[in-house]
Amino acid sequence: MASAHADSEHAEHAGHGDHPPYLAHHFDTPEQQFDSAKLGMWVFIVTEILMFGGLFVAYLIYKGQEPAIFIEAHNRLDWKMGSVNTIVLLFSSLTAALAVRSSQLGKKNETTMWLTITILCALAFLGIKYVEYSHKFHDGLLPGRFFTAHLPEHAHNGHVLPQRASMFFALYFMMTGLHGLHVVIGMSILGWVLVRNHRGQFSPEYFTPVEIGALYWHLVDLVWIYLFPLVYLVG
Amino acid sequence: MATEVAGAHGHDEPDHLAPYLSPEAGRGIKGWLLTLDHKRIGLMYLVSTLLAFFMGGVFALLVRLELFAPGRTIMSAEYYNRAFTLHGAIMVFLFIIPAVPGALGNFVLPIMLGTKDVAFPRLNLLSFYVYLFGATFALYSIISGSVDTGWTFYTPYSTTSNTSVVSMVLGAFILGFSSILTGLNFIVTIHKLRAPGLHWKRLPLFVWGTYATSIIQVLATPVLAITLLLLAAERTFGLGIFDPALGGDPILFQHFFWFYSHPAVYIMIVPGMAVASELFATFSRRAIFGYFAIAMSSLGLALVGFLVWGHHMYTSGQSEFATTLFAALTMLVAIPSGVKVFNWTATLYKGSIVLTTPMLYALSFLILFTIGGLTGLFVGALSVDIHLHDTYFVVAHFHYVMMGGTVMAFVGGILYWWPKMTGKLYDESLAKKGWFFVFVGFNTTFLIQFIMGSKGMPRRYYDYLPQFETYHKISTVGSWLLLVGFLLTAWALIKSIRSGEKSPPNPWGSAGFEWQGTESPPVMQNFRVTPTITRGPYDYHLCSDEELFDGFPEDAEK
Ligand code: HEM
Ligand SMILES: [Cu+2]
Numbered sequence A: 001m002a003s004a005h006a007d008s009e010h011a012e013h014a015g016h017g018d019h020p021p022y023l024a025h026h027f028d029t030p031e032q033q034f035d036s037a038k039l040g041m042w043v044f045i046v047t048e049i050l051m052f053g054g055l056f057v058a059y060l061i062y063k064g065q066e067p068a069i070f071i072e073a074h075n076r077l078d079w080k081m082g083s084v085n086t087i088v089l090l091f092s093s094l095t096a097a098l099a100v101r102s103s104q105l106g107k108k109n110e111t112t113m114w115l116t117i118t119i120l121c122a123l124a125f126l127g128i129k130y131v132e133y134s135h136k137f138h139d140g141l142l143p144g145r146f147f148t149a150h151l152p153e154h155a156h157n158g159h160v161l162p163q164r165a166s167m168f169f170a171l172y173f174m175m176t177g178l179h180g181l182h183v184v185i186g187m188s189i190l191g192w193v194l195v196r197n198h199r200g201q202f203s204p205e206y207f208t209p210v211e212i213g214a215l216y217w218h219l220v221d222l223v224w225i226y227l228f229p230l231v232y233l234v235g
Numbered sequence B: 001m002a003t004e005v006a007g008a009h010g011h012d013e014p015d016h017l018a019p020y021l022s023p024e025a026g027r028g029i030k031g032w033l034l035t036l037d038h039k040r041i042g043l044m045y046l047v048s049t050l051l052a053f054f055m056g057g058v059f060a061l062l063v064r065l066e067l068f069a070p071g072r073t074i075m076s077a078e079y080y081n082r083a084f085t086l087h088g089a090i091m092v093f094l095f096i097i098p099a100v101p102g103a104l105g106n107f108v109l110p111i112m113l114g115t116k117d118v119a120f121p122r123l124n125l126l127s128f129y130v131y132l133f134g135a136t137f138a139l140y141s142i143i144s145g146s147v148d149t150g151w152t153f154y155t156p157y158s159t160t161s162n163t164s165v166v167s168m169v170l171g172a173f174i175l176g177f178s179s180i181l182t183g184l185n186f187i188v189t190i191h192k193l194r195a196p197g198l199h200w201k202r203l204p205l206f207v208w209g210t211y212a213t214s215i216i217q218v219l220a221t222p223v224l225a226i227t228l229l230l231l232a233a234e235r236t237f238g239l240g241i242f243d244p245a246l247g248g249d250p251i252l253f254q255h256f257f258w259f260y261s262h263p264a265v266y267i268m269i270v271p272g273m274a275v276a277s278e279l280f281a282t283f284s285r286r287a288i289f290g291y292f293a294i295a296m297s298s299l300g301l302a303l304v305g306f307l308v309w310g311h312h313m314y315t316s317g318q319s320e321f322a323t324t325l326f327a328a329l330t331m332l333v334a335i336p337s338g339v340k341v342f343n344w345t346a347t348l349y350k351g352s353i354v355l356t357t358p359m360l361y362a363l364s365f366l367i368l369f370t371i372g373g374l375t376g377l378f379v380g381a382l383s384v385d386i387h388l389h390d391t392y393f394v395v396a397h398f399h400y401v402m403m404g405g406t407v408m409a410f411v412g413g414i415l416y417w418w419p420k421m422t423g424k425l426y427d428e429s430l431a432k433k434g435w436f437f438v439f440v441g442f443n444t445t446f447l448i449q450f451i452m453g454s455k456g457m458p459r460r461y462y463d464y465l466p467q468f469e470t471y472h473k474i475s476t477v478g479s480w481l482l483l484v485g486f487l488l489t490a491w492a493l494i495k496s497i498r499s500g501e502k503s504p505p506n507p508w509g510s511a512g513f514e515w516q517g518t519e520s521p522p523v524m525q526n527f528r529v530t531p532t533i534t535r536g537p538y539d540y541h542l543c544s545d546e547e548l549f550d551g552f553p554e555d556a557e558k
Helices: A006-013 A031-065 A066-073 A078-105 A110-138 A161-199 A208-234 B027-033 B038-066 B077-112 B121-143 B166-192 B205-237 B250-284 B291-308 B322-348 B359-379 B381-388 B393-423 B428-454 B466-499 B543-551 B554-555
Strands: none
Touching: A006 B322, A031 A066, A031 A161, A031 A208, A031 B077, A031 B166, A031 B205, A031 B250, A066 A161, A066 A208, A078 A110, A110 A161, A110 A208, A110 B543, A161 A208, A161 B205, B027 B038, B038 B077, B038 B121, B038 B166, B038 B250, B038 B393, B038 B466, B077 B121, B077 B166, B077 B250, B077 B393, B121 B166, B166 B205, B205 B291, B250 B291, B250 B322, B250 B359, B291 B322, B322 B359, B322 B381, B359 B381, B359 B393, B359 B428, B381 B428, B393 B428, B428 B466
16 A cells, blocks of 8 residues: 555655645645644534533523522623623624635735734623623622622612522533633634734635634634523523 | 644754654654654653553552451551542543553554644644643642542532542543543544545544544543533532532532543543454454444444433432433443444454464453443343442443453553554563463452452442452452563563564554554654555455565555
8 A cells, every 4th residue: 555656756755845834744735734724623613512511501400490590690690791792792703704704815904903803802802791790799699608699788679699599600600701711712812813914924825723713713602692692681 | 733844844853754763853852742743742642641550550459459358458448548539530531541542543543544643743742741731630639638539529529528639620621631632633634634545444443443432532521521620610619519508419410420421431442442453353364344334333332322321320319211211222332332342253253363462462352341341231231230330340340341441452552563663573472471461360350349249349448248358359369460460561561672673564464554554663754655545454365474564565566
């Protein structure tokens, strides 16, 4: 089987001649490299979805066990801020897609613009999340041993939450916290892509990192698209 | 991704046509620690996982020694709990899960695919460092109070035990990511980097097995990750997710844990099956029987492995409907394993069997895995398991699978690919002596545990009733024989490194791609010229036995 492969004879001394600088030694063609990167990211996205899946399952199980408490607890969430954040993320997914498009067309400055807007959206999301979180801290809604919302001093319109509502917030903080972490990671990836774009490393022939970064960003968006209605709206 | 690598060769750039172990392929310690070569990374995995095996083995010997006599023998009950927990946790998370994919898979898989490296060499190196990072957490846990929960970390004990649970759990969490990255890399490599002519029906069975394993790693491990994260958060913040007092449910932990850990037993055994398939073909000198069936049964295991986790929880308070359903589904997983066993046996039938040491390990694998698998049906049967659950019967069962299966195949695989990895031959007669002690020692240690368990000796107990003493003594003596066997084997390998004869490219006369197409050891980019695959990996009928050793005549003509 180790017979010489006539037309790939050149491939053995990769790094020379027709091997463009962005093509790694062990790939034969740019398409192969691009497809590999893309498949790799898709597989990673599947992994991420299963990871969040565990939390969603836990949420649904406990919601099924104590539906009334979950409804009551979810009323303490700020659905307006959640909605704004949903719009921000959806919009950022659009700008991420536009960044891919513009880098495919070789429009470097446009790519820079779309990436910057995407990152700004991510920052806005985190800012709003911060405001939301600090309200929750203030209301004693941190879960577990920090939960104080069942005490009289944290009465809300004359109501206190039952202590068991802590479960809702345990899941809320785990889900939104892990998602927030993904926002930070996604933002960092896009920041790195931005730097490389700025250095002029991308071209219509090679824009893999933009594509991959955007793909990851869509995952971040996707998780939120399920998280928001389930936790904020349905309760 | 790895753009910089492709630049023109500078002074520090490795020479891709130099033997991969030579200084030209990577100089000094940096040439190892920063290498992107899958073969060097594979060797680093091999060394680390063998160290883990040694550590886990020491704990096993201590556990067995403590059980040599009733009452206190060498340690207190507290330390006993830690010893068996560390044994289990190290063997599972640090040894058996990364061992075959990380060490053998990394080394062999790209060569079998006729490619220069895995799809993402940097990610590959990263996964190794993530492994080391996770191992550091585990070591930290050991020195800072250790863990006494059992490797299963069941709540509520794990949320209340005052040992160092969080760092061990974070260690397992991090190790999971290493496992995911390896799996991801292999999936992409198998899909995208096959040499011209290597279509799916020509893939070596080792590749099929690794592919199935990678799928499980990618799908199941994240669920363990989130479970362990919840457990760590539960301990740190008292979240209450697994605490009934706060509305949580400890059984949910068990569901999550086994949703990962049952598929994970296939992460452990399928690579062993993958290695064994190669060994059977090479040393029977004939095309593997039922190639397609073996390949598909690996995928079958990956699939049905996800549907049976409840068989670990028959006595945990599941509904009757759930236990019945899981018991029925469990019978299903026996089918793919059975398919494999029958096909391997049929491969041996009328083959020209060569009893080298790797083949002895492969045959041990076949026998011991069959025992392990069949006793799995006993414990999978609902009514029987109510009696056998948490007894030594279960301990014997999973050791027959994991050690009798995977470890035998792993050692066989190391010996088999050793000449390729190091370019040196090892002392067969010494290795055979090692095998003898391993095989006899293994059965002495664990066969008796089936009997002891069926008579009611519970698992994880520090002390026992007098009627179990003889069994325990025999089992402990067995563990010493095992030790002798592994020491002899280790000695054979060390001797080979120090003074082994130089190996020809294909010392076993295998038709496998990795033997036919490369030197021993291979050059850095594996093949001097990108190969074109024109036949299958088991086409022994295409040439005579003698020709095998020098390569296929048709290849020589070209
Ligand atoms: C070197 C030979 C080995 C000996 C003598 C040995 C012995 C033991 C003993 C005495 C136990 C405790 C049983 C109990 O009371 O529950 C145990 C548990 C276990 N062993 Fe091994 N073992 C060996 C190799 C292995 C290997 C290679 C693996 C895995 C790949 C393994 C995986 C386990 C696991 C998962 C447990 C359960 C730990 C727990 O209950 O948390 N063992 N072994
Ligand atoms: Cu199982």
